[in-house]
Amino acid sequence: MIGANQIIEKKKEFLLPSSHRNHFYANPPQIVKGSMQFLYDDQGKEYLDFFAGVSVMNCGHCNPEILEKTIQQMQTLQHTTIIYLTEEMVQLAEKLASVLPGDLRRSFFCCTGSEANEGAMLLARLYTGKNEFIALENGLHGRTYLTMSATGIPMWRADPDLSPKVHFAKTVWDSNTDLEQAAKASIESIKEIIQARGANHIAALIAEPIQGNGGIITPPAWYFKELKQLLEDNGILLIIDEVQTGFARTGKMFAIEHYDVVPDIMTVAKALGNGMPISAFCTTDEVAKAFTKPSASTLGGNPVSSATALAVLDYIEKYELCETAAHLGEMLKEGLIALQAKYSLIKDVRGIGLMLGAELVKEDGQPASEETDVILEKLKDRGIIVGKNGLNRNVLAFQPPLVITEANVQTLLHELDEVLAELQ
Incomplete structure (x- = not known):
């Protein structure tokens, strides 16, 4: 093993600057092994993973039950492309x-969340005959041209010449107002865009049910119902991006189910493959009728990824991971709220299930971005990995594999308590 320092040097030499500058920690470890909720570095140190590769490893690292199906398929048939008939993709669909x-029941398989969102936006254009979109500030939808154009986080908008066909509405969170007021302002902002652009120009609104990279922004219970009605009244489709929130993470199979709303198009990725690359955009029979021209993804829905995804869905059901995420998420949230009462640095705790965020703000009201990095570093040194997100990178992100235990949650809370005490 070459070690962490050599990896950093090789990244600098052989990767684009956009890639080699992106790693957490001042002293990052070289991760060499994973086992369910644990990761291990090249020195043999064990880490309790509370980030799951950004909500990918919902069923745990190197899950033996899932890997058995993956390896069996790899030894049988890896790839033919969808021009030929294979069973795994249709079984997964x-x-x-x-x-x-x-009534979502038709899927188009691809490899990444960006591809899925790009496909969903194309489908919306084909069905409606309109070509503009509404997106929310703070949202993240991908790195392709159109999905980057629909991304409202400045640091992820790398292209200086993005599409003018995407119009941004206010998000459902503003640190200077309460959640209800911010959500109402978001709906009003969307109404203003529809009025200004004309409903006859807008194909769809795309949104995450919980904005992950935006800072675990979690709308109030009524928000998506009111939003869906507004869109329906104006002949505009609703695209829900479940790339980060899907597959039991929030205590339901999909986060939008907490809001009792069915979108017109939904995208999935990440946890569907539990580490294998697979994604899809999914829709109704009616909307699907619009996509008739030939289209294919060379690797999308390949036998190995499809067999793995089938095993993932079976595992979630068999081990009741939705119920686990709901129970442990409530336990973790209560613990974080208790720490909020103890440490003024924690301004807000938000999220659903095992997708939770703790926003850190200094006494002068400024984002505690540096303190967030210190906390991540100290937790890492104590053998715990958590994430960070938000526009100012000042939100601790707790998105662990859904196979964690109550003891793991208590360990995280205990270590975080001690780290916060050190900072105070």
Whole structure:
């Protein structure tokens, strides 16, 4: 093993600057092994993972039950492309239809969340015959041209010449106002865009049910119902991006189910493959009728990824991971709220299930971005990995594998308590 320092040097020499500058920690470890909720570095140190590769490893690292199906498929048939008939992709499409919300039942498989969102936006244009979109500030939808254009986080908008066809509405969170007021302002902002642009120009609104990279921004219970009605009244589709929130993370199979709303199009990725690259955009029979021209993803829905995804869905059901995420998420949230009462640095605790965020703000009201980095470093040194997000990178992100235990949650809370005490 070459070690962390050599990896950093090789990244600098052979990768683009956009890649080699992106790693957490002043002293990052070289991760060499994973096992369920644990990671291990090249020195043999164990880390309790509370980030799951940004909500990817919902079923745990190197899960033996899932890997068995993956390896079996790799030894049998890896790839032919969808021009030829293979069973795994259609079996996955059928299984996915059984867990999708409402009347969503048709899927197009690809490899990444960006691809899925790009496909969803294309589908909306094809169905409506309109070509503009509404997106929310603070949202993140991908790194392709159109999905980057729909991304409202400045640091992820790398292209200086993005599409003018995407119009940004206020998000449902403002640190200077309460959640209800911010959500109402968001709806009003969307109404203003529809009025200004004309409903006859807008194909769809795209939104995450919980904005992950935006800072675990979690709308109030009424928000998406009111939003969906507004869009329906104006002939505008709703695209829900479940790339980070899907597959039991929030205590339901999909986060939008907490809001009792069925979108017109929904995208999934990340946890569906539990480390294998697979994504999809999913829709109704009616909307699907619009996509008739030939289209294919060379690797999308390949036998190995499809077999893995089938095993993932079976594992979630078999081990009741939705219920686990709901229970442990409540336990973790209560613990974080208790720490908030103890440490003024924690301004807000938000999220659902095992997708939680703790926003850190200094006494003068400024984002505690540096303190966030210190906390991440100290937790890492204590053998715990958590994430960070938010526009100012001052939100601690807790998105662990859903196979964690109550003891793991208590360990995290205990170590975080001690780290916060050190900072205070």
